[in-house]
Amino acid sequence: MKAADLTPPRVAAVAERLRAHDFKGWFYGDSIGFEGLVEAGVFLKDTRWHNFCHGFFRAWATRRRPFCADDNTAPGHVMCEIVERTGDEVLRAAVLDLATHLRGRRRVGDVAITFEDTSRSLMQPYGGLVLSPTEQALMQAPGPGIYLDCMHFDPPFFAHLARIDPEGGWTETAVAEILGYRPLLFDEATGLYRHFWLEKVNRAYTDGWGRGQGWALLGLLDVAASAGPVAGVDLVKSQALALARTMSNYQLADGNWHALVHDERSGPEASTAAFMATAFFRGMKQTILPAAEFAAPAERAFEAMASNLDENGNLTGVSAAVMSALVEAHYWHVPLNRIVPWGQGPVLTAISARRAWNEN
Numbered sequence: 426m427k428a429a430d431l432t433p434p435r436v437a438a439v440a441e442r443l444r445a446h447d448f449k450g451w452f453y454g455d456s457i458g459f460e461g462l463v464e465a466g467v468f469l470k471d472t473r474w475h476n477f478c479h480g481f482f483r484a485w486a487t488r489r490r491p492f493c494a495d496d497n498t499a500p501g502h503v504m505c506e507i508v509e510r511t512g513d514e515v516l517r518a519a520v521l522d523l524a525t526h527l528r529g530r531r532r533v534g535d536v537a538i539t540f541e542d543t544s545r546s547l548m549q550p551y552g553g554l555v556l557s558p559t560e561q562a563l564m565q566a567p568g569p570g571i572y573l574d575c576m577h578f579d580p581p582f583f584a585h586l587a588r589i590d591p592e593g594g595w596t597e598t599a600v601a602e603i604l605g606y607r608p609l610l611f612d613e614a615t616g617l618y619r620h621f622w623l624e625k626v627n628r629a630y631t632d633g634w635g636r637g638q639g640w641a642l643l644g645l646l647d648v649a650a651s652a653g654p655v656a657g658v659d660l661v662k663s664q665a666l667a668l669a670r671t672m673s674n675y676q677l678a679d680g681n682w683h684a685l686v687h688d689e690r691s692g693p694e695a696s697t698a699a700f701m702a703t704a705f706f707r708g709m710k711q712t713i714l715p716a717a718e719f720a721a722p723a724e725r726a727f728e729a730m731a732s733n734l735d736e737n738g739n740l741t742g743v744s745a746a747v748m749s750a751l752v753e754a755h756y757w758h759v760p761l762n763r764i765v766p767w768g769q770g771p772v773l774t775a776i777s778a779r780r781a782w783n784e785n
Contacts, residue, residue, distance in 0.1 A: 428731040433469055436776055438738030440465035440474055443769035450485045451499040453746060456577050457643075457700075458766025459500040461773030463507070468777050479507050479516075486519035492526050494540060497575060499523060501582025502647060505589055517589060524586050527579055528598055533624065535605035536571055537579060543570035543623060543749075550750040552758030560751045568625035572749070573618050573637040576606055576644035584651035600657040603648045606641070607664065615687050616671035621749050631753050633675075633687040636744070636767065639700025642668050646708050662713050669714050672701055673722045680729030684744065684756055691757045695733040695742030699771035702726035706778035710785065727779055730772060743768030 426435070440462060448455065459478050466474040482504050489496075501520060508517045530537040540546060547567050550556070556564065584599035609622045610629050618641045619629035645665035652658045675686040681698045685691035705723035708714030733742050744759040 426731055426734050426736070428728050431731060431734075431776060435734075435738060436465060436773070437469060437471070439734070439740075439769055439772050439776075440469075440738075442738045442764060443766060443773070444474060444477055446764075446766055446769070448481065448766075450481065451495050453495075453498050453574055454766035454770065455498055456500040456502065456581075457770035457774065459503045459770070461766070461770030463503055464777035465773045468773070468780065475507075475510070478503065479511060479513070482507055482516055483513065486516050489519050489523065492523070494545065496523060497527055497530075497537070497539060497578055499578070499582075501527075501578070502585045505582065505585040508589055520586065521590060521593075524582060524593075524595070528583070531569075533571060533605075534608065535601040536609060537575075537602070538569045538624075539572040539575055539621075541569045543567045543621070546570075546572070546621075546749045548748045548750055548755075550752050550755035550758070551760075552754060554750075554752055554754050554758075556751060563623075563626065563751065566625075567623055570621050570623045571606070571609055572621045573606070573610055573634070574640045576603060576618075577640040577647075578644075580644055581647035581651065584648045587651065596652050596655050599648050600652055600655060600661060603644055603661055604657060604664070616667065617687065618668075620747075630749070630751060631685075631756060633685045634747070634756060635682045635684055635686045635694055635697035636700060636747070638668065638672055638686065639697055639704065639771070642672065642704040643700065643707075646704060646711060646713065649713060650711055665708060665713055669704065669708055669719065673705075673719065676701075676722055676725065679732075680725035680727075681733075684759070685753065688753075693742060694744050694759075694761065695730070695740055696744065696768045696771060698726045698729040698733065699740065699768065699775050702730050702775035703771050703778045706775065706782040710778065710782050723779070723782075727775060730775055734772065738769075739764050740768040740772050 462474040580599045580603035583595040587595040610618045617633045620631035620634045622629040649661045683691045684694035705719045745763045
């Protein structure tokens with residue numbers, strides 16, 4: 426469909442398709458998924474999605490312990506927003522408890538280890554690809570690692586939490602952590618972030634994963650939005666601008682991006698356009714991204730996203746959970762056409778961000 430076809434009933438269909446997802450509490454994609462549901466409620470002036478999120482969060486709050494490895498994927502930024510909207514003290518206490526746990530994890534520099542055992546994420550590559558003997562040996566005991574997706578999880582959560590707990594030092598933690606990913610994951614040659622870093626071999630893997638750049642750019646923008654005028658925030662903004670410019674340069678003529686944005690062999694993947702439409706419109710609204718540069722790429726990304734939506738509100742062409750692998754060709758073969766929070770969610774945030782920008 427075209428952007429003009431995104432009428433309120435169609436937007437509601439996208440949100441309802443997302444609400445039907447079998448959320449587990451927590452997994453990758455929950456941060457953008459629940460954010461999308463909240464934004465849908467605001468956009469449509471309908472409380473049903475807000476109420477769903479609040480109920481889900483409150484249920485989690487009562488059974489949150491013992492914490493587990495995937496709790497770093499909790500939608501903390503969105504939970505903070507629900508706390509601010511409702512004044513729910515039970516949820517506030519739970520959010521602070523979770524954030525304290527997350528801040529206490531072991532760190533490399535200022536960045537928390539994602540997994541102490543990355544065998545939870547590393548898999549034999551899609552496409553029948555065969556790893557080398559050295560790679561197979563590493564697969565047996567890959568050790569700890571840090572993942573790009575997490576730029577959208579902890580740092581925006583901590584930055585937003587500073588409004589709820591002003592004396593907790595959360596802003597400083599958020600800024601230090603979001604900046605700490607660059608020495609570990611950033612590739613100067615492409616201007617893009619790599620997907621993950623393994624401590625055992627002290628190296629990062631996989632250039633240019635498109636959705637990963639979306640996690641990174643939204644994380645940078647969200648920290649900048651919440652952090653205020655503190656030390657390091659100007660660097661956060663400059664890194665967001667640089668990444669946005671790089672992604673604009675890799676945008677295809679139809680408004681989409683390749684799965685690995687710098688490598689046409691990786692093929693198409695639809696979630697990146699939704700992430701980038703959100704980020705470009707949001708960044709212009711924050712005056713971090715110059716409108717003269719980004720208005721046109723934002724519209725192209727939005728139109729591409731709209732074109733990828735089917736009549737039932739499903740964003741088609743979205744890859745399954747990528748997990749991670751030691752060879753880049755894995756990313757060429759990830760199955761597509763999954764209806765998942767990391768597809769449906771950024772559609773809704775993009776719709777909201779575009780309207781906010783157009784109301785300037």
